[in-house]
Amino acid sequence: MTRRLRLGMVGGGQGAFIGAVHRIAARLDDCFELVAGALSSDPARAQASAEAIGLERSYADWREMARVERARDDGIDAVAIVTPNHLHAPIAHAFLDAGIHVICDKPLAVSVEEGEALAKHARVARRVFALTHTYSGYPLVRHARQIVEAGEIGDVRIVQVEYAQDWLATPVERDGANRQAGWRTDPALAGPAGCLGDIGTHAYQLAAFVSGLAPSAVSADVHTFVAGRRVDDHVHAMLRYPGGARGMLWASQVASGAENALRLRVFGTKAAIAFDQEQPNELWFTPQGGAAQRLTRGRVPGAEALHATRVPAGHPEGYLEAFAQLYRDAALQIRAYDAGLEPPPESRLLTTVDDGVDGLRFIAAVLASSAADGAWQPLLQPHR
Amino acid sequence: MTRRLRLGMVGGGQGAFIGAVHRIAARLDDCFELVAGALSSDPARAQASAEAIGLERSYADWREMARVERARDDGIDAVAIVTPNHLHAPIAHAFLDAGIHVICDKPLAVSVEEGEALAKHARVARRVFALTHTYSGYPLVRHARQIVEAGEIGDVRIVQVEYAQDWLATPVERDGANRQAGWRTDPALAGPAGCLGDIGTHAYQLAAFVSGLAPSAVSADVHTFVAGRRVDDHVHAMLRYPGGARGMLWASQVASGAENALRLRVFGTKAAIAFDQEQPNELWFTPQGGAAQRLTRGRVPGAEALHATRVPAGHPEGYLEAFAQLYRDAALQIRAYDAGLEPPPESRLLTTVDDGVDGLRFIAAVLASSAADGAWQPLLQPHR
């Protein structure tokens, strides 16, 4: 076995949610060892957070961390960026400058321009830049993509994707106790998109990932239901694809009773597939005019799914395993990059900075359409 | 027991689908007896169809039928109109003129003007004019309406409704054998709307029936996937409601693998409800932040649901029972009208010519928006 990769983390201190998730994900498949961190912009909290998790090297500032780690023989191989959105870009640039691979939470940045600059920087620096679109780590999401790619559903006609949550149905951000709600509804920290950036981009990415299609135009109605909220909490959008396929996207954080209801259906000329993130161990495949089949993780034969599977069918895997898959694929790519090799084919489904740029373009187009009372806005084709 | 009402039927001859359904529905609760019919515009087929079902009085022409039945002492009390759409209006006018109550399949007619004239005629003639929006006959659809009406989900914020089928995913209308597909895709018989009129109006009506809300504007993208088809087979629409609620409607007859997937979700400030026509014995109620509850037909306490229920919980009722409920409610109203009384309160949920007008207005607005590349079109408030 090759050595574990050394991981650093920026953000993810006490009270954060996604930092702890990244740490479990990094550990789960034994590819990474967390050795350094600047876990909070507040030095005292950074220190306390580091101690709480037994972190060896704690930094009060991420700039210093990038500088010092670059200089160490046993410096980190990669950094996980789990701060509020507005800091993604400056931090990522700093670590890329230090020759350190980047694993960044989504959305990538707060503007298309920021995102494009990051993509360019990563390309020039020849560093891995993984973007953690978690749901693309599910074995059956990857299998769904493989099914579509293999033509098993025929030509795609309809894409219906939705992502519903209820945790912002009331103005929880006014209560300072909910740090998540606080920064995610503050445009200065989250960027101009609220629900649209937080979960709308996940829905958009999932649809693109599985269908293999990027829309050419979007007509949208973005709305804020909760009085006083400074960002959107609800998005309706219609999509048009090159070739005539049609799509619909709904994202809401005020959908009472919804937990984390990300669901995708893709209908082709020959069959349809359906995936529900809350039931990730099953994927539905229904032939035109025929009986629905419940494909299960561990029983589907596809190589993409097998690569992302740990335990047999009937032993449910979940969100943390999907997240770990991104870390596993990132590890494969990092080792390849560091050895001067091409990333191995089995890691090809890792979502990257390019997916992040696509997401930022989607955000921009949706906001533009909504501002123009639903006029169709063109969407640039995927950044590759 | 009062006598069974005498029912006539226009359309519904051999090879038709919905005529047989109406006959079962009329019979199921023992309120009607079918005694006369002009089952086909083809006299030979009309006669053969009448014989096959043991019908007493068979007519070769519906005009003659209206005239003769009006004159008989034991003439029909009501007529069921189950022809292609373009004939609904002339037939209904003829029977209204004959003083005969009307039970008409949907959509009501082929234009808003036709529909409004029918509504006016029925009002002036003081005859019952039921429109068979079948799905509003389900006990749990009525219970859902009652829940919303009672404020149990709070203020409505989001309405997501969809109706997906797959039976027109291929150009079946080219094969003359499928009579259904033939007339439903022929604008001369079905009217200007295909999927939009056939099932889009059902979705629209269901959403309005349960939510108690009518949209004030719609932005739509109507599409025809199957080459050579003369009407639409796919509809995407975004809805805006007075007060700020938002909605989405999807109707498709090319959604591979979908049978008759009419589904409604309504999210309010306090809770959400969800209904799936293919599982009509359950209704989901989920409080904001809480656990979903599976309410079942036969166990819900509401009077509206009880009125529409025949057998206890766990003994599934289905589509034919929902349809029969409309006939039962129509019978209650017909008896009341004929006795010079107000329709009894328990029959108040019967869908009528007014719902038909609303549906035609929806069709017109959707077609207008789609023709204007999605520009928002106003929707007149419900006709009442």
Place this chain on the structure above:
Amino acid sequence: MTRRLRLGMVGGGQGAFIGAVHRIAARLDDCFELVAGALSSDPARAQASAEAIGLERSYADWREMARVERARDDGIDAVAIVTPNHLHAPIAHAFLDAGIHVICDKPLAVSVEEGEALAKHARVARRVFALTHTYSGYPLVRHARQIVEAGEIGDVRIVQVEYAQDWLATPVERDGANRQAGWRTDPALAGPAGCLGDIGTHAYQLAAFVSGLAPSAVSADVHTFVAGRRVDDHVHAMLRYPGGARGMLWASQVASGAENALRLRVFGTKAAIAFDQEQPNELWFTPQGGAAQRLTRGRVPGAEALHATRVPAGHPEGYLEAFAQLYRDAALQIRAYDAGLEPPPESRLLTTVDDGVDGLRFIAAVLASSAADGAWQPLLQPHR
């Protein structure tokens, strides 16, 4: 069309449940017309009940009804017996003696001896004797049988059947208002078996109907949970089949929260099937090691299912339609008998007096095993 058959009914007066169900079932497919009845053993109630449903010929006594109807030119063709169990046998004998076909609710009688005598009488009299094991009227139950019969699941290994209800979880029979609970827990009226006879026999029949197998031995534990109840309300049984297959049967009327949860699973060497009565429009078929398929009523190709189907896939049928199917099949057989012909093949799945005898033998063996502390008791092979 041939004329509607004339139907009489014994039992089913006001306050009864199953009588109304039989009446809808008889009417639904337009094969029968209810013309006569002795709806209650209480003459006043009989009269009032007859008037409430507009019945032409009401009798105060079923013996008189058999005698008079036999003598009339337009006497009934068949009688539906929907009384408490202890009266099934005497009433059926009387109508068989009158040359009238019998449609009887289950269980057939209150002892094996009674049942065997009825079977013999029907055979000698050459009359149809249908027993309304409702659930065998579901299209997908019939399709399941056809699948097994065709060898699609291989050799049957395991049969798991259960029927759970909760309506007797408390001593509702003490409250005189619940007439159902009253007679069904009174051994003088219901026979020696409570839950076992009421729903255990349904479970047993369903398992035999679909699997095509009859157990050779049973080991049982019969129990009464509710203090003071005079019959059982809970049954556990293990089954052994000739050839080595194994089975389990659970029936309970004290299973809190259960509505009418009759479920069957049959596992063979090649595949398994599963049916849930509360979701009767779907049947699950899972190949060994493979993906579950959701077969739907209306899309399965089998002739048995088609024969029992009225409306297309996605338009749910339910309990009343399943019940109506038995009436439709009985009508087919009655017409054939009366014409001196063999019953038509498509009616062959009608459950009859022979199924009733099998059920009574099952009841006897279960009670004997439970009395012998679970010792395995032989079960006579099916009566044919």
Place this chain on the structure above:
Amino acid sequence: MTRRLRLGMVGGGQGAFIGAVHRIAARLDDCFELVAGALSSDPARAQASAEAIGLERSYADWREMARVERARDDGIDAVAIVTPNHLHAPIAHAFLDAGIHVICDKPLAVSVEEGEALAKHARVARRVFALTHTYSGYPLVRHARQIVEAGEIGDVRIVQVEYAQDWLATPVERDGANRQAGWRTDPALAGPAGCLGDIGTHAYQLAAFVSGLAPSAVSADVHTFVAGRRVDDHVHAMLRYPGGARGMLWASQVASGAENALRLRVFGTKAAIAFDQEQPNELWFTPQGGAAQRLTRGRVPGAEALHATRVPAGHPEGYLEAFAQLYRDAALQIRAYDAGLEPPPESRLLTTVDDGVDGLRFIAAVLASSAADGAWQPLLQPHR
């Protein structure tokens, strides 16, 4: 943060399934660090397996490992035993003798006597002896237990538990390639019970864990379907509980199409609960006569569930997280033991050697009953 505990492992070399699962489980919550192992009884395989996972200290023999690790200052705190069943007891004794805590896969041993000796040894040695009944690590299984314990379902009446798999439906053990099937069907390695020991004990434990009840007697029918198989592959059992409750247990490894279908239902006088291992993020609670509620991991308020939860509702956790929970609880207890403290209350649900003894007693009683043709056998009350 306190240091990670040092973990050793016996068994779990290349080709094994459960060893890799233990390693992920140990790592997931960052409580353990795997530092030593005797991963195979074959020295070459042991060495290769150790290298493949980057293990620091690899031993060719577990006896040597126990001796050497005991002597080291940085010796392991605990050992994970993941060998075939017949070796559990000797290995566990050796490590207990060395003062090392034990985490053992189930079943505990191959006889009641072996099990009782282990329980006694652990008690005397004052070492933690965890037994990995994985499914008791699910948050909602723990919540189910808490619900029953709190009296929310009233007095327990009925326990229905089943565990179905299909992976042994054919004689896969004859093909040497399936190492799992090889040893699990070899009585010399697996003990006298096949399916009964492998998954029947899981079902039994789950039922006991949630219901809080241990049966007083069992009547069983144990069977081997696959010709030539040397252990059972199918178990049917009826259960009687003190106080009159009744239960049924079904375990099968020849249930075509079943993946890992462990399901429990407990019915009380007031409500019922249901859990399906394949959908572990939901727990159903249905009040007597009422509507089923879908409780979800992350939204249930109970402390037991929260203690076992990592990510919010709607972000599925699975089998590995449940397994990790046992390691987390074992870590809590090991730290307490080593500090001379009582195990903390939040760790109280860890399954231990005592649960193992209960399972072995269940195996013995089932085999005895089946050998006596289903005669009821007493079950000793739980070992505590």
